Structure formats: C-alpha cells, structure tokens
Amino acid sequence: MHAHDVEAGRWHPNDRKPKTLMNSLTEKQIRASLRNASKREAAQATLPDLDALDWAQLDYLGWHDRKAPLSSYVVLELDGVPTGILLRSSDAKTGRARTKGVCAWCEDVVVTDDVSLYVARRGGASGRNGNTIGTLICTEFGCSRNVRRRPTFTEAGNDPAMRELITDRRIAGLRERAARFVAEVGKTR
Ligand SMILES: [Zn+2]
DSSP states (O other): OHHHHHHHTSOOGGGGOOOOOOOOOOHHHHHHHBTTSOHHHHHHOOOOOGGGOOGGGOSSEEEEOTTSTTEEEEEEEETTEEEEEEEEOOOTTTSSOEEOSOOTTTOOSSOOSOEEEEEEEOSHHHHHTTOEEEEEEETTOOHHHHHTSOOOHHHHTTOHHHHHHHHHHHHHHHHHHHHHHHHHHHOOO
16 A cells, blocks of 8 residues: 555656667768768778677767777767767877776766767868867767666665666766767858
8 A cells, every 4th residue: 555655656767768779870871971071081981890789778879990090980860860970089009098087978987997088070161170179988989888887776775766767867868968069060060
C-alpha cells in the first residue's frame, strides 16, 4: 500500500528519455556532411571501420585520421541531418596535444587526464579568412562511454531511477554541447 503510493507519485525516467539513438551513417553521408572541409579534404579523409561501430552507444562519431595524424573528425545529427566537422590538433609529434582538464562536451570528472585541444576552421567565408574555434574534448572521443558510466553511490545513492535520471541528463548534456559546437563551426557567415 505504502510502496504503491510512493510509486504512483514518482516521476518516471522513461518520460523523458533522450531522443533516439544515433542512426548509422554511410561513407558517402559522412564525406558529404563535413561542413568546414574542402571537397578535396572530404574526399581524402580516412574513415573508421563503420561496420565495426556500435551506433546505439554513440552520441556522436569522432575519430582520428590514421593517415593524417593532425586531422580528426566529428559527425553528429543536427535536426536529423548528418553534420560533420574537420578538427585539427597542434602537437606535431603525437598528433594530439594531450592535457589535463575537463572535456567541454561530456564534462566527465573521472577521465580528466586525457583531453586535447581541438581546433576547427569555421565554415564558409569566415573559415577561408582564417577564423577558427577551439575546444577541449576527450582525446580519444570517449564521451559517449563516459556519460554512460554507472553513477556512483555518492551521486545516485542506491536508487535505480535516480541512476537512470543522472545518466539520461548526462547523455542529453553531451548531445547538446557537442551539437552546439558543430553548429557554430558550420555557420557559413
Ligand atoms: Zn568527453
């Protein structure tokens, strides 16, 4: 009786699940999605093995170009449209300028020793004039994994609904921040 009362008044986490999982993308879609890359850059990008990806666990697709160590890419969906950006990192030796800090996208407080400054040329005329925008992101683009980590007892107590709520919020936050950055880079004015 009591338990039922508590249950009835309880907010249910399924009421506001983050929207659908990321749709899988083809090579063609990915190359066509790159907003701040030239046609040549988009054609030359080395893509990851798309068949090996677990799309259902991704909020965005991020990877390093294994043939061009200074180039990385992020693709996500903006209003259902695959939208990607080319990112550069500045460390010529490793290809990535690793540092300590908090990733601006997943804001994970556990993995703080491997984030990198990534810089994107802006799209359109602005980018051709040399304008860039930078952000600290997990070096290996592990944000989606980070936000799905089971919340600790300190964070959520022993309440499964609270754990789910926290995880859903983290996923939604990651998606929003990553999308905002990609949209900003892609603006062509
Ligand atoms: Zn991250």
